[in-house]
Amino acid sequence: MLVFWNKKLVFLSVPKTGTTAIEAALAPFADIVVSNPPELKHAPLYRYNRFFRPMFERACNTTDLETMAVVREPISWLSSWYRYRQRDFMKGRPNSTHGISFDAFVQDYMRGDQPPHANVGRQSKFLEPRPNGLRVDHLFRYENQPRLLAFLEDRLGHPVQIERHNISPRADLDLSPETEARFRRKFQSEFELYESVS
Template sequence: MLVFWNARLVFLSVPKTGTTAIEGAFAPHADMVISHPPELKHAPLYRYNRFFRPMFERACKVEDMETLAVMREPISWLASWYRYRQRNFMQGHPNSTHNVSFDEFVNAYMRGDKPAFANVGSQAKFLEPRPNGTRINHLFRYEDQSRLLNFLQDRIKQKVSLERRNASPRTQLDLSPETLKKYQRKFSAEFDLYNSIS
């Protein structure tokens, strides 16, 4: 999470959406950089609403902070998790996707009782508006990096360049038509939200 005080902007870091690169580039210009623990670094909107928004409003007397986040195309997002958990250091870990095909991973993700390796959360849930009206004010597609970069540079009035960081290894990503169709049906909220980004 990055907080740009003068720009009245809070960047919420959705996992697996290039947040490491964004934070690396913009952290020097941020007033608050929350990089640990992961529960705060990747605080979803509901956690921001519960803890950080009240702090800004009550302690700092500021009520006009806006939120920014990035969303990745849903299949690409799962693929990124799958690849990340294929890294060598994950060998033997319950979250490892070694010896698991991408199709098996997506099917495991769709289960109610997800195994550890497929328990990766939900972008739609991360970004879900709160009953009090708190929402993501500026939502960008991961695949449109130039638009995101231009917005951030204009908002904080700083020129920066992004470097690729935390890249996962390339691997085979075969998904059967049946699995794809099931995923699109069961997780339509993910696709609806992504497709609503203009």
């Protein structure tokens, strides 16, 4: 999470949406950089609403901070998690995807009792509007980098160059038509969220 105090902007880091690269590019200009622990670096909207927003409002007497985040096409998002958990350092860990096909990974993700390697959360839950009306003010597609960069450059007032970071290994990402169709039905809200963003 990054806070640009004078620009009245908070960047919420949705995992697997290029946040490491974005944070590397923008951290020098941020007033607050939350890079660890992961639970705070990747604080979802509900956690921001519960802990960070009240702090800003009560301690800093401000209510005009806007939030932004990036979302990724749902199958691509899962493939990024799958490939990340294929890295060598993950071997032997319960959440490793070594020895598991992408199709099996997606099937495990759809289970009610997800095994550790497929327990990666949901973008829609990360960004779910809160009962008090708080919602993410600015959403961008991971796949539409020009729109994201144009917004950041306009809002922050200087050029932004994002270089690739945290690149996962290539992997076989074959997905059977049956698994994909079931995933699209079961997680329709993920696709609706993505389609709602230009």
